Amino acid sequence: MRWARPHRNSLNTDASHPRSRDRSRREHPILPLKMGLWSVPELRRLPPAVGAALGRALSKQHKRQDRRQTHRRVHKITPKCLSHCGSDPGPLQCWIMGSPSIAGVAVGPQSLDDLKKGKNTPGDTGISPTTLPDWIDMERYAKVHDWFKHHALTLAVSWHCSLTVGFVILPLLDALVYTKESDTPQKAALRYQDTFIHLMDWHLGDIFDAKTPDKAYTSVQAVRSLHAFVRNEMNTKPPGPNPDGDAQWMSQYNMAMVQSGFMGLITTRGTFLGLTLSDEEQSDYIYYWRCVGYQLGISDDYNFCGGGSSATDTIVQQIWEEEVYPGLQNPPSEFSPIVDAYIAGMNLNQPVPIFSLNSTLALMYWMQGVEAPALDFADKLRYLTFRILFLLIQLFPYFETLGSVLLILHFESLPPPSLGCPWSRRESKPLPKPDQGLTKCRGRNTTGPPRWGWGSIYAVLILYVVVSTGLAVAAAYYAVLWAIAP
Numbered sequence: 001m002r003w004a005r006p007h008r009n010s011l012n013t014d015a016s017h018p019r020s021r022d023r024s025r026r027e028h029p030i031l032p033l034k035m036g037l038w039s040v041p042e043l044r045r046l047p048p049a050v051g052a053a054l055g056r057a058l059s060k061q062h063k064r065q066d067r068r069q070t071h072r073r074v075h076k077i078t079p080k081c082l083s084h085c086g087s088d089p090g091p092l093q094c095w096i097m098g099s100p101s102i103a104g105v106a107v108g109p110q111s112l113d114d115l116k117k118g119k120n121t122p123g124d125t126g127i128s129p130t131t132l133p134d135w136i137d138m139e140r141y142a143k144v145h146d147w148f149k150h151h152a153l154t155l156a157v158s159w160h161c162s163l164t165v166g167f168v169i170l171p172l173l174d175a176l177v178y179t180k181e182s183d184t185p186q187k188a189a190l191r192y193q194d195t196f197i198h199l200m201d202w203h204l205g206d207i208f209d210a211k212t213p214d215k216a217y218t219s220v221q222a223v224r225s226l227h228a229f230v231r232n233e234m235n236t237k238p239p240g241p242n243p244d245g246d247a248q249w250m251s252q253y254n255m256a257m258v259q260s261g262f263m264g265l266i267t268t269r270g271t272f273l274g275l276t277l278s279d280e281e282q283s284d285y286i287y288y289w290r291c292v293g294y295q296l297g298i299s300d301d302y303n304f305c306g307g308g309s310s311a312t313d314t315i316v317q318q319i320w321e322e323e324v325y326p327g328l329q330n331p332p333s334e335f336s337p338i339v340d341a342y343i344a345g346m347n348l349n350q351p352v353p354i355f356s357l358n359s360t361l362a363l364m365y366w367m368q369g370v371e372a373p374a375l376d377f378a379d380k381l382r383y384l385t386f387r388i389l390f391l392l393i394q395l396f397p398y399f400e401t402l403g404s405v406l407l408i409l410h411f412e413s414l415p416p417p418s419l420g421c422p423w424s425r426r427e428s429k430p431l432p433k434p435d436q437g438l439t440k441c442r443g444r445n446t447t448g449p450p451r452w453g454w455g456s457i458y459a460v461l462i463l464y465v466v467v468s469t470g471l472a473v474a475a476a477y478y479a480v481l482w483a484i485a486p
Helices: 039-046 047-067 079-086 113-120 145-166 172-177 185-202 215-236 252-269 279-295 311-329 334-348 357-367 376-393 397-412 454-484
Strands: 030-032 093-095
Touching: 079 357, 113 252, 113 311, 145 185, 145 252, 145 279, 145 334, 145 357, 145 376, 145 397, 172 215, 172 252, 172 334, 185 215, 185 334, 185 397, 215 252, 215 279, 252 279, 252 311, 252 357, 279 311, 311 376, 334 357, 357 376, 376 397
Parallel strands: none
Antiparallel strands: 030 093
8 A cells, every 4th residue: 555645734733843743643634723722612712703813813923933844834824714713613624735725625626536526517617717716825826937947848748648648538539539620740739839838828927817918817718718619519519429428528527637637747756757846846836736727617626736735646646547547458449540640740840750659658657667568679769768868857957957948948939829719820810609610710720830930940959969968978877887887
C-alpha cells in the first residue's frame, strides 16, 4: 500500500509543538479549527456579526504565527467561515487549502467515484467569469507566472505525453471526431499549436483580469465559449450513443478529466520528468489549476484540484488505472486516426521526426511502472533522447530555464489563436447561433503547416543547439564515469 504523502497545508493544532511531524494529524485535510484560547464550542455561541469581527482579528494573529513558522505558508482564515459558527449547530471544521470553506464540507471530490457523479451535470456552471470565488488568493495564484518561465519546457513534454494517451478516453475522443478539426496533420498542428499558446497565455497572464482585459482572460473565455458551443451542438445533435450512458456530452466529469491531463503528470510523476518540486510548489500548481477550472466553468463540487494535494494525486492515479491504461490495452477505433494525425502534425516542421506514438507510450509506461512493448531502433533513440532530456533537466536547472525561455519566445512569435469563431483561423468571426450548426463556422486555413516567423526559427535553431550540446555533455560525462569505474 502506497504511503500517503503528508498534507503540507494541514493545520497543526498542537500549540506546544509547532513543528510537529505527527503524520496522523498532517494526513487529514479536515481538522477542527482551534487557535489559542478560542475553542470551537465557544465560537459557535457567538452571533454572526461578532464571529465575523473575531475572524478578522484571529486571521491577523494566525498570519503572525505563520510568519514565525517559515516552513508553512500563511493560511487565510476568512470571516465568512468563522461567522458561520453563530448559526451552525455542528462543530466548526474548516477546509484548509489556501482558504477554508464552510463548516466541515470538503471542497471538491475525494475519489474518482465522486468525480463520476458529474456525468449528468452540464459541463459549465454558468457562473460569470467576473465573479471571483470566495476561496481566491491572488497572491498565491500569481506565483505560477515566474514558475512557468522556468518549467515551460518540462510542462510541454508532460502535456504531449498526457494528450497522446488521453485520446483513448472515449467521450473526449468523440468530441474531437465530432468537430473534424484534428483529423489531418495540418489541422492537428494548428489546433495544438493554438492550444499551447492558450496555455502559455494563461500561465503568464491574469485569467481573472476582466477590466484590462488581460490576454489570458480573453483567451480562457474564448476557450470556454468554444466548449459551450460544441457542448450545445453535441447535446442537440448527438453523434451517437454516449459512452457514459444517459449522460451529458462534455459534462463536469469530462471537463475534470481534461483538467487532469494538464497537471496530473507534473504533480504525480514530476520526478521522472526531472523536476524537483517542493510540497509548496506542487500545492500551488494544483491551486492554479483550481483557478483555471473555475474560469472554464468547472463546479467546485467536481473541481478535484480543490480537494488538497493528497486527494488530487489519488484521483489522477485512479484515472490512469481505471480509464487510461485499460483504454490503451483496447483502444477505440477512432484512436489511431486521431493520434496518428497529431503525431504527424507534431513532426511537420522538424528536421527529423522526433515524436512517435510508441516512444511516447514507452515513456508513459516507464513513469507508471508498467512494462512497455518492444521498440524498434528509431523509437528506442527517441525514447532515450527524452530520458536524457529529463536527466539534463534534473542535473542542470539552468538548462531547463534556457529551454523554457526559448520555447516561450518561439510561441510568442507565432500568430495568436482566433478569439472569435473556433474554426476561423485568424479572423474574429462571431460564434454562430446554436441552430446554425458547425458548417457556419468553417473557413480555417488548414491548407499548409503552421507559419513560423523568423524569431521562432532562430529560437528553435538555438534550442536544437542547446539540446544537442547538452546530450553530448551528458554522454561524455557518463562515458568518463564508465571508464574510471573499478
